[in-house]
Amino acid sequence: MSLLDIDERLLDLIEKVEFGRSPINDIKVPGACDIGLVEGGLCNEDNVRTLNEFRENCSILVAVGACAINGGVPALRNEIDLKDCLETSYLTGVGIVDAQIPNDSELPLLLDKVHPIFDAVKIDYVLPGCPPPAEAFLELVTAVIEGREPNLGYQLRRFD
Amino acid sequence: MRVQRVGPYPIAKPPPAQRLIGSLLANKRLPRHALLQALGMLQYHCGWISPNHLSDLSRFAKLSIGEIKGIIEFYHFLSLQPPKPYCIYLSTNIIDRWQRAGLDLSLLEENENVDVKQTSCVGMCDQGGSLLINGLPLTGLTQERIEKINDLILRQEPLSQWPQDWFTVEESIHVKGPLLTNSIQPGDALNKARKLGEAGFLKILQASNLRGRGGAGFPTHLKWKACIDARGDQKYIVCNADEGEPGTFKDRLLLTSYLAKVVEGMCIAAWMTGASRGFIYLRYEYIYLLEKIQATLSACREQGVLDSATFDIEVMLGAGAYICGEESAMLESMEGKRGIPRIRPPFPVTHGLFDKPTIVNNVETFCNIAYLADDGLQAFIDNGNAGSRGSKIHSVAGDCERSGIYEYPFGSTVKEMLHGCGGEQAQAVQVGGPSGKLVLRADFDTPVDFDHVSSSGSFMVFGPGRDLKLVAQNFLHFFKDESCGFCTPCRVGTQVLAQHFDRVCEGLESQHEWELMNDIASLMGQASHCGLGHTAANPFIDWRDNNVTADSLSAKPEFIPVFDLAKATAYSRSLREENHDN
Ligand SMILES: Cc1cc2nc3c(=O)[nH]c(=O)nc-3n(C[C@H](O)[C@H](O)[C@H](O)COP(=O)(O)O)c2cc1C
Ligand code: SF4
Numbered sequence: 001m002s003l004l005d006i007d008e009r010l011l012d013l014i015e016k017v018e019f020g021r022s023p024i025n026d027i028k029v030p031g032a033c034d035i036g037l038v039e040g041g042l043c044n045e046d047n048v049r050t051l052n053e054f055r056e057n058c059s060i061l062v063a064v065g066a067c068a069i070n071g072g073v074p075a076l077r078n079e080i081d082l083k084d085c086l087e088t089s090y091l092t093g094v095g096i097v098d099a100q101i102p103n104d105s106e107l108p109l110l111l112d113k114v115h116p117i118f119d120a121v122k123i124d125y126v127l128p129g130c131p132p133p134a135e136a137f138l139e140l141v142t143a144v145i146e147g148r149e150p151n152l153g154y155q156l157r158r159f160d
Numbered sequence: 161m162r163v164q165r166v167g168p169y170p171i172a173k174p175p176p177a178q179r180l181i182g183s184l185l186a187n188k189r190l191p192r193h194a195l196l197q198a199l200g201m202l203q204y205h206c207g208w209i210s211p212n213h214l215s216d217l218s219r220f221a222k223l224s225i226g227e228i229k230g231i232i233e234f235y236h237f238l239s240l241q242p243p244k245p246y247c248i249y250l251s252t253n254i255i256d257r258w259q260r261a262g263l264d265l266s267l268l269e270e271n272e273n274v275d276v277k278q279t280s281c282v283g284m285c286d287q288g289g290s291l292l293i294n295g296l297p298l299t300g301l302t303q304e305r306i307e308k309i310n311d312l313i314l315r316q317e318p319l320s321q322w323p324q325d326w327f328t329v330e331e332s333i334h335v336k337g338p339l340l341t342n343s344i345q346p347g348d349a350l351n352k353a354r355k356l357g358e359a360g361f362l363k364i365l366q367a368s369n370l371r372g373r374g375g376a377g378f379p380t381h382l383k384w385k386a387c388i389d390a391r392g393d394q395k396y397i398v399c400n401a402d403e404g405e406p407g408t409f410k411d412r413l414l415l416t417s418y419l420a421k422v423v424e425g426m427c428i429a430a431w432m433t434g435a436s437r438g439f440i441y442l443r444y445e446y447i448y449l450l451e452k453i454q455a456t457l458s459a460c461r462e463q464g465v466l467d468s469a470t471f472d473i474e475v476m477l478g479a480g481a482y483i484c485g486e487e488s489a490m491l492e493s494m495e496g497k498r499g500i501p502r503i504r505p506p507f508p509v510t511h512g513l514f515d516k517p518t519i520v521n522n523v524e525t526f527c528n529i530a531y532l533a534d535d536g537l538q539a540f541i542d543n544g545n546a547g548s549r550g551s552k553i554h555s556v557a558g559d560c561e562r563s564g565i566y567e568y569p570f571g572s573t574v575k576e577m578l579h580g581c582g583g584e585q586a587q588a589v590q591v592g593g594p595s596g597k598l599v600l601r602a603d604f605d606t607p608v609d610f611d612h613v614s615s616s617g618s619f620m621v622f623g624p625g626r627d628l629k630l631v632a633q634n635f636l637h638f639f640k641d642e643s644c645g646f647c648t649p650c651r652v653g654t655q656v657l658a659q660h661f662d663r664v665c666e667g668l669e670s671q672h673e674w675e676l677m678n679d680i681a682s683l684m685g686q687a688s689h690c691g692l693g694h695t696a697a698n699p700f701i702d703w704r705d706n707n708v709t710a711d712s713l714s715a716k717p718e719f720i721p722v723f724d725l726a727k728a729t730a731y732s733r734s735l736r737e738e739n740h741d742n
Contacts, residue, residue: 045729082731103739109729115722122672122719 002065003037005134013138016145020057030057035144037127037137039064041071042115046108055121060144063123064137066130068116075114082112125150128157161201163451165319165327167294168245168273169207177216180205190220193514195496196231199238200444200477204295207243214240234498234644236279236480237295237444246274246313249292252641253281253406254634255557255620260289263303267310274313280482280638281406282445285557285620286332286564294319296448298326327448331417332564335580337551338543339524340418340567342531346463349424349533350431358388358432361533368532368540369549374400374485374522375592375616376691380529383519386509387433390517395435397426397471398494398513398520401442402478402485405593406638407618410553411523413565415442415449418527419456423465423473425526428533429519430471438473439513441490444480482642486690487520489644500646501690524553524617544570548609552617556581559623566619568608575604583621588628593618594635595695598628598702628703629665635699636661643692650693653684657700663722670720674713678704 004010021030030036036058042048055061066072077085090101117123127136136156143150161183178185180201184194195217202213209217209232218225232238237249248268250260269276282297284290289301296319298309305326312322333340353361365381372378387395399422403411414422426438442450453475460466466473476494478484484493488502491513512518521529528550532540543551548570554577557563561582568577574591578584588600591608592615599606599613606612622631640658645651660677663669681697688694 045725048725083735086735101735101739103736105736109736110732111723111725111728112731113723113728115728119722121721 002131002134003137005131006138007134009138013141017141030054033058034060035141036061037064038062038117039068039131041067041074042111042117042120043074044108044110048111048120051117051120060124061121062125062127062140063117064127065132066128069118069126069128071114071116072130075116078113082110127152129159132156161204161450163204163296163447165294165296165322166205167207167319168316169243169247169294171206174206174210174212177202177213177220181220185220188220189222190217191496192221192223193494193496195221195223195228196235196479196493197477197496199228199232199235200447200479203238203479204447207247207294208239208241210242231496231498234481235444235478238479244273244275245316246319247294248274248276249279249282250276251280251282251284251290252278252634252638253285254631255285255407256281256290257634258558259285260301263289263301263306265306267306268313271310271313273316279445279480280404280642281408283403283409283412283443284329285407285555286409287329292445295444296327297329297445299329300326329412329416329448331413332562333413334556334562334564335566335568337553337567337569338535338539339527339531339551339553340565342535344421344424344530344534346420346460347424347465349421349530350427350465353428353533354431361428361432362388364532364537365529367537369547370525370528370532370540371548371610372522373524373528373552373617375405375595375614377610377614380521380525383509383521384429384432386507387517387519390510392510392517394437394514394516395433396513396516396518397429397433397435397438397473398487398490398508398518399426399438399440399473399526400485400487400490400520400522401440401446402482402490403443403446403523404482404485404642405595405616405618406635407555407557407590407593407620408616409555409557410565410617412446412449414523414527414553415440415446415453419453420460420465421530422523422526423457423460424533425521425529426473427465427471428529429521429526433517433519435519436471438471439494440473440475441478441484441494442475443478443484447477450475450477481644482638483644483690483692486692489690490520491518498644500644501692503689545607545609547611552608552615554608554615554619555617556583556619556621558621559583559586559626560621570609571607573605573607574599574613577608577619578604578621581621583623585624586621587624587626588622590618590620590622590631590635591615593620594638594699595692597698598631598706600706628706632699632703633658633661633665636696639692639696639699643696647687647689647693649680649684649687650689650696653680653688653693654696656680657697661700668720669716670718671713671716672719674708674716 019025020033021027036054063069086101091099133156136152140150181198184198202209287299290299370380481499483489484499486501489499493499508518508520541549551567551569554566556566574589590598591613597613608615636658640654643650643654660673681700684693684697
């Protein structure tokens, strides 16, 4: 979503690109596509399937943001047993009413550990940051359209 | 500190912290720099740092409990968990693993009375299968002995009642050179140096081109000159006895049998620089030597070599951290802090211990100083070659007939050394430990010296049947375990290399992972904060350069996921089924 931080420049961009599956248009199944921007780490089986679909359909796949690249905050659970994690979240934690672990077979199964996305598919580019700066998105997409290597200056890669 | 055999834990009535660390207190205050020493003593005597002791320390040292815990967690041998009656450490070094290969230790692992933990090399590669129990080395393991140990542990027999010969560490010297044969009358080396005068001895030191024996090979005369020239009301001499490089045990021998020489070397340094205090930073794994070292220091005082009015030496203990062999990390550790390497420059010679000019040298370097002063320049430079004068003491272990200590002139070839130890069959030798170099059979004519393959003293022999891939894997895991975690290239890089090299060992890695490992390895070499990170990729690089070709690489799949979806969801599937059943 932080792509939207490019503000009015979105209008220029729309002239050049078409949005496939995205939170903006709610298309569920991606079709053939030039650039796939993927945010978030892999937490459950659904994430893995979606990511594989992206890889099959996108010529260039980009890991966007800290969680996709490193696992990020969700990966803090990697040191904790999954069972303990679920029990604390749904049974014993503070302020829980009607305590029960969600157990519907419709719900995707959780992975035992949260993985960064390049643990599952080949990634072509990364956009670091939490979230990455709007300029970084713009530079990456523009470079791909213009057929050159993106050039993220130092300011777009430092976060302290 | 008395090094009695302690155990079983908990000792009958844990004495209050005061009793155990009284000698470190000044007016009921624990000076900051004594904190790590206090922790080491409590750990040794009680098997852990209990909450009571923690709050005592916090009060004495006027530091928060959190800060003290931060220090405890940095060092492998300090623990906040209540101990079982016994605690065993097994070395993960590849040579030690091989030595234990035929032994079944599951008895001990299942014994409720003992914690069996792992640690990096404990410096006993020449002693057969060995382990540390409640801090002390127990050598010459056999299956029979393991069964006896197990019985004693089951009965909770006090360690002091165990057969004492189990705790002997043999002195396995096979080849003596000038350093190990020369015997100095107490005080002679120092007196001879004094006769030459400061400037005179410095000239000799320069002409000898003595270079540090701890690994980096820095010319000793330059280091000393810088410290002599540095301004400071107080200067210090520190002997680096951390000996952490896996496969090295030559400092152990020098500390056991040649300490008087080391002391004289330190005295010469003190006289030259005007330092009034010296320290030996002893690795925790060698705590069993502490009493003997202190006795030798007392003897030196009686003989007048050490004179508390001008220069005296104390022992400081480490607490289990390979990085504390790096000199600036060691100084931090001696100041009672986490052993994180300092930013250099400034170097210790101008800003060292407590920010004062400090000389840090390896144990063997100080020995060489004493030898040089005693036997003179000509005798010294008769050994070795132009770039590397003198002799080097090697710790030889692995697949050879006679593992132990060998002193050879610099420039001796790997082949000559293999011949000496009965390791002619070897397919390769790791010279200088994991951060050193793997020398293959085709290159056995390579001389071991500063210009060819340089060594901190470790010489591990790998016989024809050994899988060198597993050796590299073992070394990469060593660096992963020992990275201090301060800088990202090394903290993350050592993890990434170990993790992906595990997959290389399974034959499961992709081209993509090779790219990743190559990038990380060169990044670590360039961007790490200290020498550990700079060399931690060496085992990977050596293995790659010896084994990987463009063809073998292109035969690999382009990409393979590192986890399997079915396996990764198996646990949550089982939890779900459990829940459905309820
Ligand atoms: C990771 C690392 C570990 C080291 N470990 C040791 C050690 O165990 N013993 C030692 O004498 N030097 C060790 N060194 C080298 C010291 O930093 C330092 O160069 C040496 O003690 C200087 O003494 P020398 O000039 O007499 O060799 C280590 C260096 C690094 C980077
Ligand atoms: S290179 Fe490794 S050991 Fe050295 S400071 Fe960085 S993290 Fe610590």
